[in-house]
Amino acid sequence: MHTNEEKNLHHNQPEPAQTARSPLCFFPLLITFIMMFGLWLLLSGKFDPFHLSLGVISCALVAFLSSDLLFPSPILKGKLTVFLRWLCYLPWLTIELFKANLHVAYLVFHPRMMDLIDPRIIKFKSTLDSELGLVTFANSITLTPGTITVNVSLDGDFKVHAIDRASGDPLPGEMEIKIAKVFRKV
């Protein structure tokens, strides 16, 4: 009982601050709503008033209930720039993905494949500090030349499985620099 009250107290504490910047709290809600409604239009494909109003109602409800899951902090400053920089990073990743696939396909079709591969586990420490940056880095490693991320810790300790000697050597390297650029503080 006592702990419950304590929890409630803690939960209530940030409330006054949130009401103070109420015009800002509105933006995450709006962005969530727009994303939801876009998805609704795309998936339903019906543009008559009945389906549209149904969409508005359900999207508003879902946005109201879950916008704080999508944007844990109501401060949106700099999120957009990070997102745009992340979009600029994608084409480079696609090219790398293509190269990686050609390399693995070459290994697959090589008659003496067993001599070429030399699997090993590499450990290194990343300097990235944001969680999203680490996730992007881990997924990019998995998608690019001959490497799969085995494990990541929150402090940036990476364990990577590399298929041959050459593909594991350039890590962390260029990719980490690019991702650090994307997620640097605005």
Added chain:
Amino acid sequence: MDILVCILLFSGLFFLTAGSIGILRFPDFYSRLHPAGKLDTLGTLLALLGLALFNLQHFSLGALLTSLKIMLIIIFVFVASPTATHAIVDAGVRAGLAPWTKGEKRR
């Protein structure tokens, strides 16, 4: 347009085939995940892109919506495939399976 669609579909098919053969040929669990995680991603990506373009040949609102839905699938595969690969590798590590190294017998 037709030629572009054909190129995309066949290259996608090539990568998917390479992925399947790779799963059969590689020596152990971890190295098998390399073709499974990478080649399948690109294969699906290219094949779906080809389908989305093919679908746009007779342009209409419905066709556009279908193509956009296919693009949504592509985005989902692009995010989900490496994540699923992590999960599988992690399961292998937790179970204590040692990776195959050069010179051992294939498993």
